[in-house]
Amino acid sequence: MRVLIIICSLFYLNISAQATWQPLTNITSNINLQRFDDIHFINETTGWAVNGAYAAVYKTVDGGKNWTMQLNESMLNGDYYFRTIDFLNENIGFLGTLEGKFFKTIDGGTHWTEVTNISPNPAAICGLASVGTSTIYGCGAYFTPAHIIKSTNSGATWQFIDMSANANALVEIYFLTEQVGFVAGRNANGATLLKTSNGGDSWTELYNSGTEGEYFWKMQVLESNPNVIFGSIQAAVSPNLGKLVKSIDGGATWTTHNAPETNIQAVGFVNENKGWMGGHATGFYETLDGGQSWTNLNIGSNLNRIFIINSTLAYASGTSLYKFTEEVLGIKNLEEKDRTPLKIKLNNNPVESVLEFNIEFESVDNLLIELYDLNAKFIRQLARDKVSAKATKKYAFPVEDLTSGIYLINFHNNTGRESIKFIKK
Numbered sequence: 001m002r003v004l005i006i007i008c009s010l011f012y013l014n015i016s017a018q019a020t021w022q023p024l025t026n027i028t029s030n031i032n033l034q035r036f037d038d039i040h041f042i043n044e045t046t047g048w049a050v051n052g053a054y055a056a057v058y059k060t061v062d063g064g065k066n067w068t069m070q071l072n073e074s075m076l077n078g079d080y081y082f083r084t085i086d087f088l089n090e091n092i093g094f095l096g097t098l099e100g101k102f103f104k105t106i107d108g109g110t111h112w113t114e115v116t117n118i119s120p121n122p123a124a125i126c127g128l129a130s131v132g133t134s135t136i137y138g139c140g141a142y143f144t145p146a147h148i149i150k151s152t153n154s155g156a157t158w159q160f161i162d163m164s165a166n167a168n169a170l171v172e173i174y175f176l177t178e179q180v181g182f183v184a185g186r187n188a189n190g191a192t193l194l195k196t197s198n199g200g201d202s203w204t205e206l207y208n209s210g211t212e213g214e215y216f217w218k219m220q221v222l223e224s225n226p227n228v229i230f231g232s233i234q235a236a237v238s239p240n241l242g243k244l245v246k247s248i249d250g251g252a253t254w255t256t257h258n259a260p261e262t263n264i265q266a267v268g269f270v271n272e273n274k275g276w277m278g279g280h281a282t283g284f285y286e287t288l289d290g291g292q293s294w295t296n297l298n299i300g301s302n303l304n305r306i307f308i309i310n311s312t313l314a315y316a317s318g319t320s321l322y323k324f325t326e327e328v329l330g331i332k333n334l335e336e337k338d339r340t341p342l343k344i345k346l347n348n349n350p351v352e353s354v355l356e357f358n359i360e361f362e363s364v365d366n367l368l369i370e371l372y373d374l375n376a377k378f379i380r381q382l383a384r385d386k387v388s389a390k391a392t393k394k395y396a397f398p399v400e401d402l403t404s405g406i407y408l409i410n411f412h413n414n415t416g417r418e419s420i421k422f423i424k425k
Helices: 002-016
Strands: 020-023 036-041 047-051 056-060 068-072 082-087 093-097 102-105 127-131 135-140 147-151 159-162 169-175 181-187 190-196 204-208 215-221 229-234 243-247 255-258 264-269 275-279 285-287 305-310 313-317 321-325 343-346 354-361 365-373 378-387 391-398 405-413 416-424
Touching: 036 305, 036 313, 047 082, 047 313, 056 082, 082 127, 093 127, 093 135, 127 181, 135 169, 135 181, 147 169, 169 215, 190 229, 204 243, 215 264, 215 305, 229 275, 243 264, 264 313, 343 416, 354 405, 365 391, 378 391
Parallel strands: 036 082, 127 169, 190 215, 264 305
Antiparallel strands: 020 321, 036 047, 047 056, 056 068, 082 093, 093 102, 127 135, 135 147, 147 159, 169 181, 181 190, 181 215, 190 204, 215 229, 229 243, 229 264, 243 255, 264 275, 275 285, 305 313, 313 321, 343 354, 354 391, 365 378, 365 405, 405 416
């Protein structure tokens, strides 16, 4: 009887353990809510994370308990925004930036060298996808133009693929095999997901949101069933909500559910029903019914990547780094304040011919400025600006071509998106 009680008790303890999202060690001061843009693991314990604006690469070999900084921008003698990271194996990895620079390591991240043999040189690498033993793909840029890079020999030589016929901006890339893969972003019609079956020589559109200005930001192919594809659709401007899109037939048909926020970006599912979304200024929202309803878990913020290992283990990057685990990490939850809006001052409103405004930047930043009408229809991109230090900057854009009415200027920076209205006379 005593043995039976012990067995039953152990069984009860085992089934009662539940994996939860928990913050990992604070590996940077991370003031001003600058996000960790990407996180990548090659197994359950070894992985890398990149902080964007503070331009640093960190490595863990113990599942995130401890992190070692391997690289920062001062080591490269430059001013960078680190956007994405991916590894073919424990030694060979790649790092994409927003400054037209691309880096490679062959010793697990201890040393990095610039890749200089891509022609033409890509404006930015926003997404990376390793597949097989020696093939790596990259894509960019979220602020235009749209392009893909490809290497089949571990980065020794590269092919540049102009994607302007298919998209005007690319954010995310993923390959099932060396030949079959997907790339996501937006084109003139809306958020788009494209598929290739011949290694990028040609592409077919599987999905389009039909709303100009939206992005297909992140995607996930379910490991247990490659016919199941999830995607996050980032809405252009509030009050429009982002979307979760899902296909169970390899992209032939799609279902759409409202996401819990406008600026939704990260997406990750452990099965067809249970998963999470998050984005600029948001933490983890959980669904247990495939996206029909969402629960705010009240943890995390500024999420960009959810990296699924298995049903009880995942990692994510945002204002901090996070781990989904059955372990009790015992790490105090980091203070994650609400996003601070940009300090924008219109210098003229109503506007006759030139729209002028000032922005007070509290720290380094990357800014994309876009123009929309009051119905959230995308008109054009006004500028992309990299801010290298705390400063107040003045902007001026001609708007003589606009008819009289109310318009929205949308600002997409390191910590989120926001819009302000102006009147065109």
